[in-house]
Amino acid sequence: MARTGERETVWELKPHTAAKHQLLTGYLKAWFPILSRWNARIVFLDGFAGPGIYKGEEYGSPIKALDVLLKHTHRDAMANKEFVFLFNEAEQDRYEQLEIVVRDYVAKNQPWPSNVKVSVGSDSFENVAEGILGFLEQQKSNLAPTFAFVDPFGVKGLPMDLLRRLLSFDRCELFVYFDFNTVNRFANAGNIDDRLTELFGTDLFKQARGLTGAERKAFLHDLYQSQLVEVCGFSYVKSFEMVNSSGHTGYFLFYGTRNIKGLEVMKDVMWTVDPGSGEKFSDILAGQDVLFQAEVDTxxxxxxxxxxxxxxxxxxxxxxxxxxxxxxxxxxxxxxxxxxxxxxxxxxxxxxxxxxxxxxxxxxxxxxx
Ligand SMILES: C[S@@+](CC[C@H](N)C(=O)[O-])C[C@H]1O[C@@H](n2cnc3c(N)ncnc32)[C@H](O)[C@@H]1O
Incomplete structure (x- = not known):
């Protein structure tokens, strides 16, 4: 999906982005109370956080995630657990905007709950992840249960091996953007092979050569999925497809977990966003009644x-x-x-x-x- 906002500090919220936020917040709503029941501290890491706001003043993923917790009906029951929100945005102008949005949000929500810690940083996701890993190594400790939202523009800056190392701890989960459009276009072009090898953690994507249409799409999708299972060690991986306004697949969101309860929750949320098939959202159909009339055909x-x-x-x-x-x-x-x-x-x-x-x-x- 062409991400036209790339050169602007803030950009328009597209229907597929709203659907992505619905998946994220729907999941966190269930995930926060489940995980906090068994863990003293949980972490939400937004590695490609964006400017925090869209042109129409809709909040971006960092505030959407915070808002789930602050407005949660079970917030009191989670009050003795620590929630750490780490927001990272590499681009200076967007980072500055994000800081303002977060500061305003905190100011609007006083008294701020003492168990909710928010940190906003500006670096590349790779440096942030390496920093966390270095710290854990030094402390000889494990990462607290973490939900990592990895939502870049394009295919750069999210090597499979880094995801593996960062999320190797049992209760860490991943929600990651897979830029199918770019992968599909360049898989056999030869000019970004190094980048794609890093993304997939293998150069097997080159075997897409000669494949076309649905077969090629399934091959590239399945390869990324199986790498998340085999390299990152996720027991369950589930994807959700985003179709752009010209009817083509723009990207997939992949969710990875080692916990079957997590899979159950994410599938429920996916079926809420797509009541017809539970696995795709189309910008073409956005806002049309068909979405609400669809019945599950079992x-x-x-x-x-x-x-x-x-x-x-x-x-x-x-x-x-x-x-x-x-x-x-x-x-x-x-x-x-x-x-x-x-x-x-x-x-x-x-x-x-x-x-x-x-x-x-x-x-x-x-x-x-
Ligand atoms: C798709 S946007 C994020 C949208 C946001 N997650 C949301 O849903 O509201 C991707 C962001 O990643 C930032 N970015 C680009 N390269 C980065 C990198 N290497 N590390 C961290 N952030 C990066 C971009 O400036 C952009 O704001």
């Missing part, structure tokens, strides 16, 4: 499960894991929208179900042969 999931589990007796927990990890669907689609109609049609039965059409924990399900 027939493909019903067919997939009928085939995958044919003849087997499995627990509802096994099916939940399958839906979350191996299908585009969210957990909330499993029972009422999928198992219930399957039972009605006789595709599944249950030997231990108390009430037809309900599938509480421990329910066993037998799939027809």
């Amino acid at each position: 027939r493909p999931l019903q067919q997939d499960m009928a085939q995958h589990f044919r003849g087997q007796l499995v627990s509802v927990e096994t099916l939940a894991h399958y839906v979350l990890v191996d299908t585009p669907y969210a957990l909330k689609h499993l029972k009422k929208l999928t198992l219930k109609p399957m039972q009605k049609e006789g595709v599944i039965t249950s030997p231990n179900q108390k009430r037809t059409g309900t599938f509480p924990e421990g329910t066993l399900i037998k799939f027809a042969d």
Whole structure:
């Protein structure tokens, strides 16, 4: 997606950016209370923070993230945990703007909660990440559970190996911008191979040569995804596609975690942003009613499960894991929208179900042969 704001200090908020913010804030709303239950301190790192505000005065990702916590209905329950917000913006003019926006926001929200620390810095993401790693090395300590939002313009400055080192700790998660448009254009051009090798952590992207259309798109997408799994060690990676106003894929946002609960939450949020398929947003359709009328069609999931589990007796927990990890669907689609109609049609039965059409924990399900 052409990021036209590149040479301006602040720029217009595009519909796809608003969708990106919806994904981010929807996730953080659930993630803050979950993680703070088990950890004394959690970190939100916005590595490419931007100027903090858009031309229409909408807030950027740093304030959007802060606002989730400050307006959270469970804020009191999280008051004895420390939240650290690290905002970094490399470009001086945008950094200065970001500082003003953050200062104003803090002033508007007095008394400022003592458990919420905010730091605004100006350096390259690479230097910031190296700085954090150097500090941790010196302290012989691990990074606190961190949600790293890595949202650059383009393909520069986010080497796969740096993401691996920074986010190798168990409870660290990643939400990263993958500039498909640029990768697709230059994968076989030969003039930015070093940069793309750094981005992917491999030069296998060159194998896109000769591939076209959907096959090429799937290849490049899947390569980045598998690198996040294999190099960074994320157990679960889920992407969300952004389609630009000319109908082409601009970029993907990739979410990586080692926690299946995190995957469940992010998929729920993705389905809220895209009620039709849970995996894409289009600038063309933005604001049109079609987005709100879309109904989830679970027939493909019903067919997939009928085939995958044919003849087997499995627990509802096994099916939940399958839906979350191996299908585009969210957990909330499993029972009422999928198992219930399957039972009605006789595709599944249950030997231990108390009430037809309900599938509480421990329910066993037998799939027809
Ligand atoms: C897409 S914008 C960020 C938008 C912001 N995350 C939001 O959602 O509101 C990317 C920002 O990264 C900044 N930037 C560019 N290169 C950078 C680097 N190497 N390290 C950190 N920031 C950088 C740009 O100046 C720009 O403001």
